[in-house]
Amino acid sequence: MAEIASNAQQLALVIALLGIGCGVYAGLTRRAAWSGVAERSVYVVATLVTAAIAVLFAAFALCDFQLEYVSRTSARAMPLSYRLAALWGGQEGSLLLWLWILTLYSSVAVYTQRGRTPTLLPWASAMLLANQVFFLVLLNFFTNPFDLFPPGQAPSDGTGLNPLLQHPLMTIHPVLLYAGFVGFAVPFSFAFAALLTGELGTAWFRSTRRWSVFAWAALGIGILLGGRWAYEVLGWGGYWAWDPVENASFMPWLVATAFLHSVMIQEKRNMLRIWNLTLIGLTYTLCLFGTFLTRSGVVQSVHAFAQTEWFGRVFLAYVLLVGGLFFAALLYRRGELQSPNRLESALSREASFIFNNWAFLAILAVVFCGTLFPVATEAVRGVKTTVGPRFFNTMTAPLALFLLFLTGVGPLIAWRRASLASLRRQFLVPTAFAGLVAAALIALLGRDLTWYPFMAWTLSAFVVGTVVQEYTQAVRARTRRGESPQRALYTLLRKNQRRYGGYVVHLGVVFILVGAAGAAFNSETLQNVKPGDSIALDGYELRYLTARPLPVGHYGGAEARVALFRGDEPLGTMAPEKRIYWLEQQPASIPSIRSTLREDVYVLLTAVEADGSATLKVHRNPLVAWIWLGGVVFIAGTILVMWPHPERGTGDG
Amino acid sequence: MSKGVQIAIGALAIAALVAWYGWTSLGGEGSYRYFQTLDEFRAATVAGPARVHGYVADGTIVRDLESQSVRFEVQQDPPHAGGTRGQTLPVHFASLETPDLFKHGAEVVVEGKLQPGTDSAVFHATKVFAKCPSKFEAEATEQASF
Structure with a gap:
């Protein structure tokens, strides 16, 4: 065979x-x-x-x-x-x-x-x-x-x-990532064909829009599932570590997100034609580059594969060739791609999309530099110096907040030029809602509240306010003409599915950022306890009961039984495992997680000591569940956007 | 002013802002990590925080539950590859939180510094990272901090 x-x-x-x-x-x-x-x-x-x-x-x-x-x-x-x-x-x-x-x-x-x-x-x-x-x-x-x-x-x-x-998520996560990476090959090839033929209209992206959205969504969900896998398997208490492999998949997603937004400007106003071709070229080049990063082991990390040197060279040469040819063709056609229209005002939807694009590319620049920093320092100075998660968090946080702000603002501003009166009318409700949430946060958290989570949650409220207002305004406009609200909502999603589905995607992303901001309030403790002893963490009590051997199979090891209380209320028993995979001779710590919308309690069995005591690591991670919830909303929104339209057929969405 | 000049000034202003922000926010420790092999570490004369790469010498791991710490020794070359033990670096790690893959012969990176004073030959590690043996294709998890 x-x-x-x-x-x-x-x-x-x-x-x-x-x-x-x-x-x-x-x-x-x-x-x-x-x-x-x-x-x-x-x-x-x-x-x-x-x-x-x-x-x-x-x-x-x-x-x-x-x-x-x-x-x-x-x-x-x-x-x-x-x-x-x-x-x-x-x-x-x-x-x-x-x-x-x-x-x-x-x-x-x-x-x-x-x-x-x-x-x-x-x-x-x-x-x-x-x-x-x-x-x-x-x-x-x-x-x-x-x-x-x-x-x-x-x-x-x-x-x-x-x-x-060997985890259920690993049966699907790589497939989704590849479904995303490879999916961009289609819009890229049509864009390249447009450059070669000189057919530079909107056909190349109209005919492949569905592909772009699908690839982008698959990549996004794949990245999220990768985070979930890290959280459940790697046992360090988090879901995202700015590991080069994570970054490799995140970089094309950033550019693709910018692309999906900016093609709308080309559609409405016939502007940014060179820019959109640049973005799709960059997206696919980064998909290939990401595959190169993960496959060549050039920056060692979680699943970078050890490989012989020629592989990296051949692959890198291919990435550069593909990117180089595309951008050479773009340069050749640049004269024909000048747009007759200009940006009319900084207070317009076009402008907000352009800011959005720059913010996404700025995040890309940070992630790119941070990821390749070790390679660069090794080449130049002979020593490998890496930048930690702190670098990435510090540099991307303000940009992420700016994007969150734009997510709320974009839908409220008119195309071409917004009038002050319309701005006042549109901003009133979302701003008021954000103000309420901000006040509630200050009242609730007081001195514990720090700048970034405060801004993230307030701006999230602003975006939610925008989305709700957009929906109610549109539904109301229809009910005034005699439609029932349900019917109006249905028609809305049917007739303008990209816009109203897109808002649902925005909600999903907002939930993810709400959850990510919770990390500012994480706490943890590591203690060695004898059976019957307890560990206290932020109002929780974890009583170590006993450790017992796991049934021998493909792997063996030990499992700790830990009773979880909040005050006097028992919340259940947790069972973190310390596994040994016999054949592979490799240990693995599998955490036990109790998850609620408020916070996760995450327990790891670091070691069963020689005297029968256990060393346990306990994390309290607020709002993590919102990230996975956001993922579900994100998927729902994407389905709304991509649902085949009865009249227009399935070919051009 | 021409449009090009305006854009250039704008870009410069933004670059300056980003540089200022990065500089003031990332000045402290913990942003940049710097690797040295054990031999390089020994050759270096500058004291201070370091990240040293090596292998756990056979039979040296002692878990002290009383003081909640782990002691072990690090050598330059992997013990199973027939590498000589050579001069080892004693390490004191003031935590029991060793990574899954930490064991005799494991490839490790220890982060910390030599403590001046009483026990000047001991490296006081604040973090210990382990890698899995090269037998497997995939690199194992580095215990990352977030």
Whole structure:
């Protein structure tokens, strides 16, 4: 079977190369027949790659340790779901997954665009195939997941997967991240095609908007689930550490968010045409760069994979080539991209979107510099110096607050030029609501309140006020014409789903920031306790009952039983675990978490000591649940935005 | 003034503001971390806070529950790679909160400083980070602080 898959990969490479040739020829000569050949080679490559990955999935399911890759990332003792997820537990499989998603996306994109954008399509097909070729070359010649052990030398069992990755969230988090990263290949390819053909209208982003929104949402949710995984598995009490791998996925998301906002200006006012192309080019380049960061191990971190040096070089060269070609094409077309319209006033929705864009790019600059700081200092001074989370928090917090402010302001300001009277009318209710919340915060928290959480929560209230006002105004306008409120709300979401769905997305992001600001009030304690002893933390009492061995299976170890009280009220028993994964010879501390909307109590068993006492670490993390709640709202908003529209069809959302 | 000059002045003002903000907010300790190998650390003459990279020497870990601290020794080369033990650095860590992967032979980074006075040869660590052995592809968690 592995030979078949290897052959499928090789054939896919040949067909992709031929497809590029046909696409370019069709693009140059405008012959539809050749464009059709390019289109069909996209489908054929997708089929071949699907066959290859199916073989690899089967090999994991059947524990076929003849395959060197399967033996390296899985073991018989692992449950089937984790064995399947082990496909993206290492380098080769991750690259194959990347490629597979890309081929599927390419097929759907090409299929839905047939006949809609005849000049762009052959070039876009060639672009998509060119991206596939890079991964096919890597898989065929450098990191082939179908490499076999010499006959008779296959091990009887695999060496297993890093235990930290054996978690339900790890079966979905990498897939979502890749679904996001790869998704931007589609708008990028159409943008590139627009630059090559000179068809510089709005077709390139109108035809791929759904892709941009989908990729952006998948990436956002993937990042959030990664945070959740870190919180539940890594056992340091937090969900985001500005680790290079986290940053690698966050950077393209920042630019993509700016992009989704600024294309609206191009649509309404035909402005910012160069800017939007720049943003989509930067987004995809950063997606590739992020893959490079995580895959090459250039900045060592949680799941950076140790790899030989050539891999990093080849990958970096590819990233620079793709980005370089795109921006060279953009430079070449810059004269044709000048917009006839100018910004009329700083008090306009356009202006608020431009500020929004600059703030997102400023955060990007901070994250980029902070992430690459160790690489730069190592290259220049020979020593690795890293900047800690404090650098990132300090530098991004004011920018995040500014963005939160703009999130509230944007919808309240008119396009072109806002009048003072309209501003006064629009701002009254949200500002009053924010004022109320600010007063309540001061009354409630008094001296404990610090500047950043105060601003974050007050501005969050402002945004919530804006969203509620937008909804009520629109619903009221409809009910005045005789519609029932429910009917009015339904029509609103149906007729202007991007706007009103977008507000729901804003709410989700606000909830996430409300939760993140809670970190300013975190507290923690570490104590060594004998059975029967208690630990006190901020009104909670944690009584250590006993430690008992975990049932022996794929892993063993100990579990501590801890009774949790608030005052005299018992809240339940918590059971943090200290696991040892036998095969992998690796320990892991699994926290026990009691989560409420108010705060989380997070307990870790740091060690069971020789005398029977336990060393426990207890964190109290306020408002963390709001982050996950915000994620759910974010998903709901995205679905509202992307829901297929009955009249306009599914192709252009 | 031409538009270009206006933009340049605006950009300069913003850059100055950011620099001032960063400088005043990040002046203290804890923003920048700086790694040295054990040999480099020994060669350096400047005392003060440092982050030293090495490996936990075999059979040196002592968990003292009474004083809630951990003592161990760090050596330059990994013990399992046939590296000689050489001169070790005794470390005192005033907490029982050792990372999951902390054990004999583990690759560690200790953050702290040599305490002048009574016990000048002992490195007083405020943080201990551990990495998993290179046997596995994935790097293990660094116990990050947020």
